[in-house]
Amino acid sequence: NAGVTQTPKFQVLKTGQSMTLQCAQDMNHEYMSWYRQDPGMGLRLIHYSVGAGITDQGEVPNGYNVSRSTTEDFPLRLLSAAPSQTSVYFCASSYSGGQGGNTIYFGEGSWLTVV
Amino acid sequence: AQKITQTQPGMFVQEKEAVTLDCTYDTSDQSYGLFWYKQPSSGEMIFLIYQGSYDEQNATEGRYSLNFQKARKSANLVISASQLGDSAMYFCAMREPPNAGGTSYGKLTFGQGTILTVHP
Numbered sequence: 001n002a003g004v005t006q007t008p009k010f011q012v013l014k015t016g017q018s019m020t021l022q023c024a025q026d027m028n029h030e031y032m033s034w035y036r037q038d039p040g041m042g043l044r045l046i047h048y049s050v051g052a053g054i055t056d057q058g059e060v061p062n063g064y065n066v067s068r069s070t071t072e073d074f075p076l077r078l079l080s081a082a083p084s085q086t087s088v089y090f091c092a093s094s095y096s097g098g099q100g101g102n103t104i105y106f107g108e109g110s111w112l113t114v115v
Numbered sequence: 116a117q118k119i120t121q122t123q124p125g126m127f128v129q130e131k132e133a134v135t136l137d138c139t140y141d142t143s144d145q146s147y148g149l150f151w152y153k154q155p156s157s158g159e160m161i162f163l164i165y166q167g168s169y170d171e172q173n174a175t176e177g178r179y180s181l182n183f184q185k186a187r188k189s190a191n192l193v194i195s196a197s198q199l200g201d202s203a204m205y206f207c208a209m210r211e212p213p214n215a216g217g218t219s220y221g222k223l224t225f226g227q228g229t230i231l232t233v234h235p
Contacts, residue, residue, distance in 0.1 A: 031220040042119070042206055042225030043160075050220060058222075090160060094221030102148055102167070102210075104221035106160040 003027070006091050006107035013081040013114045021076040021110050023091035029105070031094045032074035036060065036087040037109075043090060049074055081114045088112070117142045117209050121226035128197045129234050135182070136192040136229050138207030144168075148210035149190040150223065151181065155203040163205075166190060197233045204228045 007022045023032065033048035035058075045058030049068040063085060065077040074093075078085060091107040118141040128134040140149065151163040166174045166181045174181040182191040194201055211222040 031222075033222065035223075035225075040227070042208075042227050043223070044225070045222065048220075048222055088158065092160075092221060092223075102165050104150070104162070104210075104223065106152075106162075109158045109160075111158075 004091055004093050004105045004107040006089075006110050008110060009108065010111045011113070013078070013112065015081060015083060015114060017081050019078050019081065021078075021089055021091075021112070023074045023076065023107060024072050025074075025091075025093040025105070026072065027093065027095075027105065028071060029093035029095055030071070032068065033058070033092050034064070034066065034074070034076045035090045035092065036085075037090065038087050046076065046089075078112075083114045086112060086114045117144075117147070117211065117224045119207050119209050119224055119226035121207055121229050123229045124227075125230045125232065127232050127234060128194075130199060131196055133193060133195045134197055134231065136194070136205050136207075136231065138190045138192065138226060140188050140190060140207075140209050142188075142209065142212075144212040146212045149181070149183070150208045150210065151179070151190075151192045152206045152208065153201075153203045154206065154228070160206075164192070194231075199233050199235060202231060202233045204230050 004025045030051045034046040035043035037043045047066040049055045089110045094104045120139045147168045149166045153161040164176045164179045166183045178195045180193045206228045207226040208223040
């Protein structure tokens, strides 16, 4: 049982490049989400999904796209990277249901630098 | 909208002593969940403790306890017998309430965090 797996762990991009951060979970969780963490701040929600084919925006969605074609995978795409997107990115997943939101699993984080 | 406030940017504690990390929240919902996470220098998010809004007793997990005062909208984390390995960033977070169908998801709002340093 691998939990939530994020790749890559570290990435350096040039301004204007695009890339995809991968997130996969093997726990059959309905809910998956992406957060970003900037220095001195808590995590902020970028996008989330409540099931395959269903996604929605969080607090800071601009510059990012997501899709959810399978229950297991929830990739985050940076369309045209900007220095303001330099951050640490976390993927998280959980069950739904009455107690499902009480246990939330985080990936180990992806450190992204845009130069 | 939900809001989490952690007013202590940094805290210091002597090894083996207890420390309280403050967290206040703002919500108009009746059903919500409160979490504390630890983030060591390696960066991963480690779940510490959970408190549901309808839980009558304060949550405890080993050396961690949550001092839940619903009327004051506070959910302070108490770490007893601090250890050097407790030095880390600590985040308080609130889960979004269940939807109209009663389904709850793990959509979280985080505070800004408190850096805890444990001195030997």
